[in-house]
Amino acid sequence: MPERIPRHITLQRYEEFAQGFCECCEKTLTKYKRGRHHGKGSWEAHHAFPDRPITIKNIRIMCAHGRNCHFYCGHDGDWYNIGIWPRFCRRI
Numbered sequence: 001m002p003e004r005i006p007r008h009i010t011l012q013r014y015e016e017f018a019q020g021f022c023e024c025c026e027k028t029l030t031k032y033k034r035g036r037h038h039g040k041g042s043w044e045a046h047h048a049f050p051d052r053p054i055t056i057k058n059i060r061i062m063c064a065h066g067r068n069c070h071f072y073c074g075h076d077g078d079w080y081n082i083g084i085w086p087r088f089c090r091r092i
């Protein structure tokens with residue numbers, strides 16, 4: 001299932017790395033739309049390297065709306081799959 005990543009780490013990653021764009025497909029995100037139920041611009045933090053602890057280095061900000069990176073790229077289309085960081089975006 002989706003990871004529980006502390007809010008402060010999530011927002012720090014968004015500010016310092018993602019800066020308003022999905023880190024996988026580079027789609028534009030909307031800062032206040034954290035979570036997957038806010039329509040276009042929704043985004044979530046993803047624990048990209050589950051064998052490493054949840055730190056700002058080991059998470060990624062990913063789009064979470066429609067055919068989205070968090071589900072298709074981060075979890076290969078099944079929330080029960082362990083999280084990965086794909087070499088290529090699989091969304092398109």
Ligand SMILES: [Zn+2]
Pocket residue numbers: 022023024025026027062063068069070091
């Ligand atoms: Zn994306």
Ligand SMILES: [Zn+2]
Pocket residue numbers: 024025068069073088089090091
């Ligand atoms: Zn992607």
